[in-house]
Amino acid sequence: MHTASRILLTSVFGPYGVDDAYGRKENIMELFHNQVTREQGLFSPRFRHQSFGLYLIAENLRADTTVLDFPSARRFVKELTRRPYDYVGISFILPNFVKARRMAELVRRHAPQAKIILGGHGAAIPDVERLIDCDHVCRGEGIRFMRQLLGEDVDRPISHPVLSIAFRKHLMGVPLPSDGVIMMPGVGCPNACRFCCTSHFFDREYTPFFRTGREIFDFLARAERERKLTDIWVMDENFLKQRSRAEELLAELERHGKYYGFYLFSSAEAVRAVGVEFLKRLGVTFLWLGLEGRQSEYEKTKDVDLPAMVRELRAVGITVLGSVILFTERHDQRTIHEDIDFAIESGSDFIQFMQLAPWPNTRLYQEYRAAGLLREDMPYEEWHGQRYIWYRHPHFTPAEADVFLRDAFQRVWDEMGCSVLRMIETTLNGYLSTLGATDARLAARHEYYTRTCHSFYPVLSVIRTHAHNRLERDYAAQVIARYDEAFGPPGATQHAKIAIAQTLAAIEAARIRLIGNLRQPPTVVTHFPPT
Secondary structure, eight states, X not given: OOTTOEEEEEOOOBOOSSOSSSOOTTOOSOHHHHHTSXXXXXXXXXXXXXXXXXXXXXXXXXXXXXXXXSOBHHHHHHHHHXXXXXXXXXXXXXXXXXXXXXXXXXXXXXXXXXXXXXXXXXXXXTTHHHHSOOSEEOOSOHHXXXXXXXXXXXXXXXXXXXXXXXXXXXXXXXXXXXXXXXXOOEEOOTTOOTTOXXXXXXXXXXXXXXXXXXXXXHHHXXXXXXXXXXXXXXXXXXXXXXXXXXXXXXXXXXXXTOOOEEEEEEOHHHHHHHOHHHHHHXXXXXXXXXXXXXXXXXXXXXXXXXHHHHHHHHHTTOEEEEEEEESOTTXXXXXXXXXXXXXXXXXXXXXXXXXXXXXXXXXXXXXHHHTTOBOTTSOXXXXXXXXXXXXXXXXXXXXXXXHHHHHXXXXXXXXXXXXXXXXXHHHHHHHHHTTTOOSHHHHHHHHHHHHHHHHHHHHHHHHHHHOSSHHHHHHHHHHHHHHHHHHOSOOHHHHHHHHHHHHHHHHHHXXXXXXXXXXXXXXXXXXXXXX
């Protein structure tokens, strides 16, 4: 046993989302603002997620462990010299390759006694141990890897930390509370889509951290006791694929009379298998759904009417984020518009466009590498999926891909209005669809939507005031009219909240105009004492 070891687990250093020697401006450290609502300016939701995997690993080691999240290079060096660390684990993704390499150099200079561990999706880079000076490479599930490295019991039960969904949240300049917790019930996905780096990173298998619905329920109850929060963001590639576990969780929730709001990732075939009624009773309020494309060849979307599924989900109050892949083999400069049109026709609240991306370890990468299609001249800093494609496409140059991707996001905003507005409308649908419910679970769901509708109402006025075109302004007016019909005209309290929201939004709009729309996350340091 090496439980006396001191471990430092760190994310890469900032600043993030800037063009410099270490990164690119498109690689922003914000999920939605980076790849979902990136062209929507003031109306893009702003929040930051911690590096959840590092905290999960730290929670499950007996060693003295520190997690350093979002450091500057200077703060990283300060931490290296503050304590004599035995191991330094650097978690990174491909576009942060140069940052990881620089951090390894700093470890060798300032903490030469420490062993360097590379992890995260960047560890899938072929021969990464030759490209970055390191001692170990963690590929796949990290808890077992670290326990084995430290001589700990690898089969000891998993302890799940209680972490907030996000921090430093705001919408149109209005600060938002951290309103939920993150849950990671497992990693990997057996669907193994040829492009999916997560599925291939975990060997195309699912590794559960919670094996039963009862174990999940016990964690949720603990999270509620500790944080008084009942919204749960489920970080699982395809939670509903483990159907018996989900059904057992619902049974536990019903037995204890508990209602939680769940944010899930799911494939279309898993949604169809369980049905929308099951999702309502479970408490699902947000669903990240792989639409992929109108003529998707994936089994998960085969024979599924995806726009109809999205309409059914939104009608009962489930916000949908639909993800669509661009620059596939069937796309040329005409057919690509068919899938952009398909994304818009789906009517999803949020739409993510992602470039077909041959990430290392995936079947797609192996196919493209064997065919000589990878761009060897494209540095890893450009492998972020938000600008250039890093493979040879017969119909698009990297520069053309950049333009088409940006225009796709802009079309969504121009032709559908901002995503937040659609989400607010879906929330109202949830309220109306559960109005008068006598079933205990649906009545609890109605209470959830009632609270959420009231919290969203002031934002509608801001959208109407700052609307970027007539369609968005008219759409906001229609939703306001629906809200007023459902709840009555706003009273003095709501008028006061509207005035505050308008003021904060005006300040934020001026900030974006004068300074820009980039925000850096603060450094977070968390210590896990030895056990």
